[in-house]
Amino acid sequence: MIQTLLLISGLGMLTSILAGLRAPKVWLAGVLAGAAGAIGAAITILSTGGEWNSYNSAALGGEAIHLRLDALSALFLALVGLVGGAGAVYAGEYWSETAHPRSAAPGRVWWSVLLLCLGLVLLAANGLHFLIAWELFTLAAYFLVTLNRRSPEVRAAGWLYLTLSHLSALSLFAFFAIMAARTGSWELKPLLDHPELAPLFWLALAAFGLKAGMFPLHVWLPSAHANAPSHVSAILSGVTLKIGIYGLVRFSGWLPVPPSAGWVIATLGVASAVLGVAFALGQHDLKRLLAYHSVENIGIILIGLGFALVATQQGHAAWGRLALAGGLLHVWNHGLFKALLFFGAGSVLHATGTREMSRLGGLWRAMPWTAALFALGAVAISGLPPLNGFVSEWLVFLGLFDAAIAHGPAAWAAIPAIVLLGVTGALALACFAKVCGVVFLGAPRSAAAAQAHESGPGMRGAMLVLGAGCVAIGLLPLLFWPAVARAVAVWQPVWASPAAPVPLVALGSAHLALAALAVLAGVWLWRKLQRAGFKRALTWDCGFARPTARMQYTAGSFAGIITEWFAGVLRPVRHESRPEGAFPAAAHLAQHTPETVLEYFATPVGGAVQQLAVAFRRFQHGRVQSYLLYLLIGAAALAAMVFLGGNP
Amino acid sequence: MSLRLILDLIARLALWLLLAPLLPGIINKVKAWVAGRRGPPVLQLYYDLARLWQKHAVLSTLASPGFVIGPAVAWVALAGAALLMPLGPAGSALSFRGDMLLLIYLLALARFCTAWAAMETGSAFEGMGAAREVSFAVLAEATLITALLALCVQTESTSLVTMLAPAAGAGAVLLAAGLFTVLLAENCRVPFDDPNTHLELTMIHEAMVLDHSGPPLAVILHGAALKLLLFSLFLTEAVLPLGQLSTLAATGALVGGVLAVTVGVGLVESLLARLAFRRVPLLLTTAFLLCLFALLMAWKGGAE
Incomplete structure (x- = not known):
């Protein structure tokens, strides 16, 4: 079969x-x-x-x-x-x-x-x-x-992706080669009886963490996901990042891990979650913003995996099972809603030709399907009930709460993780309120946005399928539990048990009731208004219609309060010329949030490596005399080693 | 689902719907009393709601149906959160492990829908209000989750009925102070926001609903009243040991507690001026620290 x-x-x-x-x-x-x-x-x-x-x-x-x-x-x-x-x-x-x-x-x-x-x-x-x-x-x-390699930005993003992917591949070569050398076979199977393989975990973490976009190894991710064609962004973000997670889950289950592994993964997970969403808030480019949200969601998955490792280390505590199940369900959930959101962003790009949120606005009128489906994805990624994002975050949360209640050493990690996971959820909500409001609502901020058009049946159909997946996992979580439970049982056979340890039936029925009542109430109120008849009038805004639709609140202002709190990490760059004098000439303000880790760490390190390489290149110049000298020096050195070292 | 459960839910919903608009009336009465005025009748919000419900609405030319559907969904989310809340001696209609997280995230869903509806009009004021609401909510949510964590650690349970039955223990005063501050912030009361202000630039919640009128506005106002009652109840039940009292005493304590919180809000509103916006995160951080200390005390208590 x-x-x-x-x-x-x-x-x-x-x-x-x-x-x-x-x-x-x-x-x-x-x-x-x-x-x-x-x-x-x-x-x-x-x-x-x-x-x-x-x-x-x-x-x-x-x-x-x-x-x-x-x-x-x-x-x-x-x-x-x-x-x-x-x-x-x-x-x-x-x-x-x-x-x-x-x-x-x-x-x-x-x-x-x-x-x-x-x-x-x-x-x-x-x-x-x-x-x-x-x-x-x-x-x-x-x-x-x-694919669109005429644009220099795309080439730069592709180059960065290729370089860092090979750094990841290099670690992976080392990982598999050492494993094969130690065990005598390339066969991949459970090797828990080889405790000497534990340090290999750090190689795996570097390789798979880079691929998964874990903070601070995510530097390649924002530009690659933003500049790729949107269907490619969807699969890169929704699926290939998860292959990194697959590697981590697979080999942390099959190989012995060092005792600190779980703590490190959980810490990196929390850092990815909070900082990913903080960076997302600072972005003006719709797809770049979505890319940073991938870092956030990978963080949530890693929190689940990290606490599962800690639980295993502490004698298979039951809460580890919940945390890992939540993390693995989030793999599916993030795949579904992030692909949906990238498809939505692609439709916007297709219709308007821009990813700059400050040039969009009011798209719901021309693109009602895209707007509605993007809103669905936004609710799901913000972890709000009754959709799928909440189900997996709820499982992770419950695992962490149980860890905190258990009063063990893990509680010291669980308490900050709970608070920060809550903060992450609230920040994601703020970010998606901003995106939906600025891109789809209000008045169009540019001619391109005013002349947008809805995408065709193929693009809408693809979004509908993914949206339906988000709704299905949200409303019928019990249906998907056995699949996740079996995956957890593969990772840790001790945790194999068919029954759900949490009341998924109650959650599912609450979600069903909520969804039904929300749809009913919304439709009913809209119908009531239509029956009674309503008037349309200009927005009241102390003179909204004049002089320009760009008077609307911008994405930057919306996120301003929060990005200020994180200014120490985000290091936003501001260019401004203030209006001065009684009759001010043109003034402008531009602000953008760079990829801090890339600019302040990865680029300098890369530069240093390059300079070192250039220095070494001086030895290779094509003069035969010098090459003979190298040979002579080499032979002399070998001779000296033999004489001084004695017979082996 | 049994018939009993459905009847129970309907009875609770009716109770919530009818009682919630009383609270803003009481607050206004207290404020009037402190200022030496006669003030509006206690039932003023009921009259307002009835009047708004029958009015025609005016919608912005830019608004999509989401402008109307948003408040409706937000109201459903708030009502759902209210139904999850146990009512002292009457317990809870629907209680399960982890229901407290559903409650918090239902409040978040309501916030998302309100912010969405505010962004519909394209007005800078409403954008400003929505931005403030979702930003300050980050700190409020952290505080609320810490408070829940304190109760969870205290009672070794993750369902609201058992969490709220005993007293909050040694950290009760800290927890009460923290939760009261969050109540003020989440319900847009002084010193975070002024429900009576007429200056758009300084508003949070009121700025978000500037363009709403008629039935949608009625839904928003009723939802806000539900939220206020929800937070007052949560604060009362978290602090008082309702589970250890007889039914009559517990009911009395519950009603008395909610009234005390409401009068407290009125007094704060009469005696304090609102804070500058830059100070708001500071006060919320203080509330967070209060709840964090309550958590640490619960932790120490549990370890012994």
Whole structure:
């Protein structure tokens, strides 16, 4: 059954890679078949538990091909299938042949390569094959990010992504190579009886943390996600970041970890969550803002994983199970709503040609579908009931509360984590109130925004599917619990138990009632107004209509109170010329929040490395005499070592 | 879901709907009494709501249906939060582990919807009001979560009924002071906001609803009254040991506590001036620290 489904999936993806250049329809059919096969296989594993293995006689790189699918990898595979399929439908319209004649066809091929390699990373049960698939998906993602490579910003973002991805790949090479050297095989399997492998965790944390966009390794993420085409941003943010999480969860479950691992991950998670959303508040670029929210949500997932590790270390405390389940459910949730939000941002970009929020406004009139679906995503990402974001945050919260009540050493970490997670939620709400208000409500701030148009059925359909996913997990959390519980049981078999430890039925019914009543009340009040008849009048604002719609509150002002609190970290840059004199000439104010870690840390370090490389290059100049001198010095040094060191 | 539960919920909802608008009336009476005026009748808000409900509405030319749907959803969220709140001896209709988080996030949902409706008009004043509301709420929410954490640690439970039954223990005074400050901030009372101000630049909540009229405004005002009652109840139940009293005494203590909080709000409003905006985060941080100390005391109490 699973064999067949995965075979269909693989064949679909291969067909789509071959057909991508010439036949868009065949490509779409191939991708959808591939996605459906992957989702089917994942659902089968997630609903029955168990594990699927396939040993082939064929070998790659001298290693026999061994594929494995268990509940943990199935959880991620389902997400790859869903967002990959929806993104393909979206891309057909968003990055169409007519609008992008040069890059549409390669875009399709790289999309299929990316999906296929993501699937292989999840299925690979051999370190070497894991690395090959990992490298290939990084390259595919690079080519997707730089589809529109005429723009220098896109090239710079792609270059940064490629460089840092290879830093991650380098750590991963070291990780797998040392593991293979110690155990004598590239086979990936539980190795908990090798305590000497524990320090390898730090290599894995660097490699997977970089890929997941964990603070402070997130420096590549904002520019890559902002400058990529929106369907690519959606899959990068919704899915490929999660592959980093997959790596962390997988290998922290299979390998022994140092005692401090859980504390470090939890701390980094809290830092990512709070600082991610703080940086998001300072952004003016819609997609860059969404990219920073990925850092925040990765932080929430890491909090769940970190506390699960702490719980394991402290004798399998029951709250660890809740925290990890919340984190893993958040993997799905963030994949769904972040892809939805990036699709929404893509529709806005498609309709207006700008990502600058200060040039948008009033889009709900032209784009009611996009506005409504973006609002749904905004409610979900702010962790508000009755949608999916709340369910996973609630699980993480309950795990942390139980840890605090348990009065153990973990409580000292749980208390600040609870407060800061609450702060993160409130900050995310502030940020999305700003985004929705400035982009979709009020009056258009530019001609482009005034002439916007709704996107076509393909783009809307893709958004609808993801929105429906957000609603489904929110209203029927119990339906999705067994899948998450099985994934948790793979990570920590001690925690295997089918019953939900928390009243998900009560939460689900509360959510259902809330959703039904909210829809009812909203429709009823609107109908009442319509029946009674209402007047339309200008907004009362001490003279709103004149002189310009740019008198509206801006995104910068909206976030100003909060960004001031975080000014020490955000270091916003201000350029202003104040109006002076009785008849002031033109004045202006511009403010932007740079990527602080990149500008103040990564760039100087990169510069130093480059200077060192330049210095070393002086030795390579093409003069044979000098090369002979090097040889002589080398031979002399060796001779000196032999004489002074004595016989070995 | 049994018929009993549904009847219980309906009875509670009716109680909340009818009683909530009383509180602003009492506050205004207290303020008038301190100032030596006669003041509006205690039931003034009921008259206002009835009148607004029958009026026609005027909508901004820019507003989408969200301008009307937002307040409706916010009201549903507030009413839902109210239904989760246990009522002293009557307990709670719907109680489960973690319901306190649902309550906090329902308040957040109401905030999101109100801010959305405010941004609909494109008015700079309303944008300003919404920005202030969501920004100050960050600190208020941190305080509220810390207070809940203190109660959770104290009672070793995460459901509101058991959390609120005993007294808050050694940290009761700190917790009461912190929660009272949050009550003032979240309900836009002096010293955070002035419900009577007429200067748009200095308003928070009132600035957000400048363009609302007719039935939507009635819904917003009623929702605000619900929220005030919710916070007064929460404060009373957190501090008083209602679970250890007889039914009659507990009911009396509950009503007395809510009245005392309401009169307290009126007195604060009469005796204090509002703070400059720069000072608001400072006061909220103080409230947060008060709750944090209450948490530490609960922690020490539990360790012994």
